[in-house]
Amino acid sequence: MNGNREILSQARPVIMGYFLAVVATIIWAGNFIIARAFHDNILPIGLAFWRWAIAVITLTPFAVRVTVAEWKLVQKHFRYLIVSALSGVTVFNTLIYIAGHTTQAMNLALIASYSPIFVVLMSRIFYGEMISLTRTKGILVTVIGVVLLLTKGSLEKLLNISFAIGDLYMLLAAIIFAAYTMLVKRKPPTMGMITFTLSTFSLGLLFLIPFYALECWIYHPVVFNPSLILALLYIGILSSVVAFLAWNKAITLIGPSRTAFIYYLIPIFSGIAAWLLLGEAITFVHIFSMLLIVFGIIMTNRMENGFADRS
Numbered sequence: 001m002n003g004n005r006e007i008l009s010q011a012r013p014v015i016m017g018y019f020l021a022v023v024a025t026i027i028w029a030g031n032f033i034i035a036r037a038f039h040d041n042i043l044p045i046g047l048a049f050w051r052w053a054i055a056v057i058t059l060t061p062f063a064v065r066v067t068v069a070e071w072k073l074v075q076k077h078f079r080y081l082i083v084s085a086l087s088g089v090t091v092f093n094t095l096i097y098i099a100g101h102t103t104q105a106m107n108l109a110l111i112a113s114y115s116p117i118f119v120v121l122m123s124r125i126f127y128g129e130m131i132s133l134t135r136t137k138g139i140l141v142t143v144i145g146v147v148l149l150l151t152k153g154s155l156e157k158l159l160n161i162s163f164a165i166g167d168l169y170m171l172l173a174a175i176i177f178a179a180y181t182m183l184v185k186r187k188p189p190t191m192g193m194i195t196f197t198l199s200t201f202s203l204g205l206l207f208l209i210p211f212y213a214l215e216c217w218i219y220h221p222v223v224f225n226p227s228l229i230l231a232l233l234y235i236g237i238l239s240s241v242v243a244f245l246a247w248n249k250a251i252t253l254i255g256p257s258r259t260a261f262i263y264y265l266i267p268i269f270s271g272i273a274a275w276l277l278l279g280e281a282i283t284f285v286h287i288f289s290m291l292l293i294v295f296g297i298i299m300t301n302r303m304e305n306g307f308a309d310r311s
Helices: 002-037 044-069 071-076 078-099 105-112 115-127 133-151 155-159 165-185 193-218 226-254 256-278 284-300
Strands: none
Touching: 002 226, 002 256, 044 071, 044 078, 044 193, 044 226, 071 078, 071 193, 078 165, 078 193, 105 165, 115 133, 115 165, 115 256, 133 256, 133 284, 165 226, 165 256, 193 226, 226 256, 256 284
């Protein structure tokens, strides 16, 4: 009985970690749909700026007291927070929005699928995590599933993909997101996750201000309308505050590599959302590719000794 309780106590945080990672990917799937839908309504840096402005405004009332209490920790690890803010807040999402103006949505999704692979490689380099044969097979199965899902099983579509400067931006974004995921793993254990989140969001927004001012000066300020405001509230509150808190907590519970591979669920959730909201058909190829992705994720996140390795 005591043994079962011990196994359950060890498994509980792991289950919670996977649950939180899935919650984040569901929310981010909606974020990609919104970003594409409002492509012509708002410029990339403006979208990033207002996203994080709303996120900071939303999070501050809940986090300011804890952050003030941990202010000495913030000062002590200020350089770490700056690097985390630049990578995860200022640069990563802005690069995606810029890339979306110069390349196809399929290219964005295909290149984004490499981010978990970069996380595995970085985990091997910086933390010495082993890349087993089973994990390698899981990566291969998952990538095949993503390619099938995005191309709808058409070899012609895959071969006819054209590449643009936006693809380089997206590749850089994928690498930066992997680096940010690794940085979250290095968060000082005495610093609360909500303090880390508010600090990085605030710093990231601060770094965006001069670029947003330049964008407004060269082009034009954002013209708000009710639909755009609702979209910004979604990406500012759900895609930023809720999803980032869930994702970052998942990393601390199950590690960067295992969390990163849950990211592959985004195309599945995006497909389901497109089916429900936009009436897009789901075919046999979609179902088969989704099953491949799920199977690949299970392979790469295989449970060991009754609970996942959190190294």
